Amino acid sequence: MEQIKEPENLVAATKNEAPSGLRKRILDSEAADAWELFTPVELDPKRLRRNMIFADRADKRTEYFDRLRTSVLQKMRTCSHHRLAVTAPMEGCGTSVVAANLAFAMARQHDLRVMLFDFDLRSPTLSKYLDLDSKGPRLSALATTHRSFASTTLRVGTNLALSLNETPVDMPAEMLAAFQSRSLLDKVEAHFQPDVIIFDMPALLPHDDTLAALDMFDASLLVTRAGQSDIDQLETCRDILKDSTDFLGVALNRDRFS
Secondary structure (H helix, E strand, O other): OOOOOOHHHOOOOOOOOOOHHHHHHHHHHHHHHHHOOOEEEOOOHHHHHHOOOOOOOOOHHHHHHHHHHHHHHHHHHHOOOOEEEEEOOOOOOOHHHHHHHHHHHHHOOOOOOEEEEEOOOOOOOHHHHOOOOOOOOOOOHHHHOOOOOHHHOEEEOOOEEEEOOOOOOOOHHHHHHHHHHOOHHHHHHHHHOOOEEEEEOOOOOOOOHHHHHHHHOOEEEEEEOOOOOOHHHHHHHHHHHHHHOEEEEEEEOOOOOO
């Protein structure tokens, strides 16, 4: 199994003591500088649209995800949540499409810093949907090298960071558990200060990958597609997610958005 290396080099610790107001401004400035270390990439809107990813605010099909963004942000802000797991009962519900569109919708609010992680390590698809299959290092590099998080992360614009994989990894549930035990996400969150981190997760019922990682997340969103999941599956997933996270509800992934 690939093992995640020691986390001390993952991010740099913030050190200086200061009054809280000044401290916050210092941290905000440091986080903004840290985001500049991510590798910038440009995405092709036409290819995104072919994969049902709508990043252009002029596209009317973004309205569905803008409404979803508003609902999710309201609920997360009420509880000071930052980490959102997006999952589904079974494969084929379109979790990656919803997670990506929600991330772009949030990033359209330029005062938000948004991160999108592909935690479906068993079958990663986000890099393909975003046409980023050959754009540099990936999240899995953290498991096999002493690479820093910044060196394995891509940036779209100024406020959307992407931590992706283009190929599956061995023993994904164990790797997700390693992220939790080493507190790697805590260190990333403390240093880069994202407002929201969205995790594209594997389907909940076929494997234990998502179940093993739920304690890492503040909130969860369940994705379904019409005719894809039955009521029993949805209720089972709802109960599982409620046990470990603030369950925000069910998002319907459509085959068409208008």
